Amino acid sequence: MKLKKQHSSYIARKITKDLINAPFIEIRKEKSFITAECERIINEDIQKEIALDEAVDELLEKQEDDIEFYKADYRQLFWMTKKRMANDFGVNLNFEDRFSNIAHLIMDYLYEEDFIHFTVSDNQVKNLIAESIHNFIKGYDEADTLAYEKIKTYKRKLIPGTEDYDLVFSRLYEEELIKKGLI
Template sequence: MAKKNRFLKLLSDRIVDNLLERELVIADNPESFKEKVYEILYSDYKTEKELEEEAERIIQENSEEVFYRGVSLHKARKLIKEKLAKERGIPVIGSVFSREKANYLAGKILKLILTDEELDYTQERGVIRNAIVGSFEEVAQLRKEIDQRVREKIASHSRPIYEGTPEWYALYRRYYNEELIERGLVEPETEV
């Protein structure tokens, strides 16, 4: 099995754990439920990455036009992604932790809960949806806390290490993994 995206795995686990602990959902097989939620999240993540890659390819092929029109690369990338998403019928694009995306994905997870024979629910749809969105907010806050802590560690070095340098990125990845392990979010042997 391919290595899972850590934060999507954390997010799917958090969503399912919140729903089961609060007894909003009853699952015949909690691990299967987590896997199904992960697949919803990963499918969206994969679609988003494909859009980004396609937008990047289009920008590269039309770099002279982008430069000539004076459009920033960030703006061009965003506009192209939006156009591609519209053409492909993808209703919401952006970070998995944006409010709009969290609501969109919560709807997909709610649909799973309502239609999966292995799942039953004990509360109205709105209560379940709010719990799912709350899980997105919890994990987004955790990401911010870890990012802040990692940046503090890098800044505490005796000599300055400038963001954007290879050394900074290497330290960031190392400290980020350490934070995940210290918080019990990943096992040490899962590091690559």
């Protein structure tokens, strides 16, 4: 699954919760500071991919006439171009490797800035953070679907995209994530 900006705060909260609950990690700063730094690092990674997508889109727009002339599949061209340009933007398109890299960046930052301390191997902490990301991703789809289904049963019909809908969906979504232990 592609990481999205709206998920970064939830993922950061899940990582923070798992770090706090880990018996081999000593927390040295407030929970809110750890969450904020995790979210910042995740958002920086997401921003790199957004920049890559925009560059690919811009490049393909310049070739729009040729794409139409040859009746090429735009989505396939987009993906192939994105794979070619990913290294230039520092984006890893393999999700396992990408999540591992994000986990490593978070662990390094939190340790170097004295947010956390641990006496176990770096890999154990990095794996804990990566597992937090994986667990969130696994539970995300189910929580999203359950929140959507609950909104459909409301007596008052909410229109997707409105402020009321977004507010109710966000609240229901968070409730489902809490039930699943993801935040």
